[in-house]
Amino acid sequence: MREEEIETAIKVVVVGNGAVGKSSMIQRYCKGVFTKDYKKTIGVDFLERQIEVNNEEVRLMLWDTAGQEEFDAITKAYYRGAQACVLAFSTVDRDSFEAIESWKKKVEDEVGEIGMVIVQNKIDLIDDAVVEPEEAEDLARRLQLRFYRTSVKDNLNVDEVFMYLAEKYLFQINCEVEEPMEVPKVSIGYGLLNPGLNNHVNEDDSKPKVKSISKLNKKKHKNLSSPPDEGNIKLRPSKQRTRGKKSVLQTAKCVIL
């Protein structure tokens, strides 16, 4: 098989307290839109986007999970098979910041150690911030995770978050892609120093391929081998997601932090 025929599929779960902007982030990234309306996610939702990383086609499957504890039993079943994770909190919600570690644990309890990133969203509301910049940076340092500040509203740093996770994952499975961006694990001041970066919506640029699965509509979800209440969610992307081409997912040989 020629190398260019191989396509990688990465399951990314986006977790964090309610209303931190998880759904908005995924919608922004996959559809290029932002809406001010808040519609609580019930259970899980799913979108995907195909991107190119280091000349390699990568299909990102982004799983949007409900932030409310009442949905924990449902959402954690969907963590299984995840290869990367966004831990999100909001600039204007102290509780959401303090919950980051417990979100990390919830995901790791299901899937073990995977590539993760901490995201402080709603940085456009920095004037009303309830988390000191150093606190967030300290947390990221302590957990040894890359840290991004984003504004989904202003489309700031959203692409960078997912690109980082994709590059990190490719590095892990191929051991030949360079670790992205030679910056410390805490990527601070990014959005603040360069507020013009990516602050516009341009759907044509990204030409995302979007496939949505309505909330809790499991039957339509071709990626599942069994419904979540059976507690046995498995991704089978090789044929489904790669149109019959072999996935490189099984070829993992090395791990980096």
Ligand SMILES: Nc1nc2c(ncn2[C@@H]2O[C@H](COP(=O)(O)OP(=O)(O)OP(=O)(O)O)[C@@H](O)[C@H]2O)c(=O)[nH]1
């Ligand atoms: N100002 C500002 N508002 C944002 C931003 N991102 C999201 N929001 C708003 O925050 C609210 C909650 O966003 P959602 O994306 O629904 O939050 P969620 O984390 O998916 O919430 P749950 O489904 O309850 O878990 C919405 O009103 C969004 O418009 C941002 O970057 N800046």
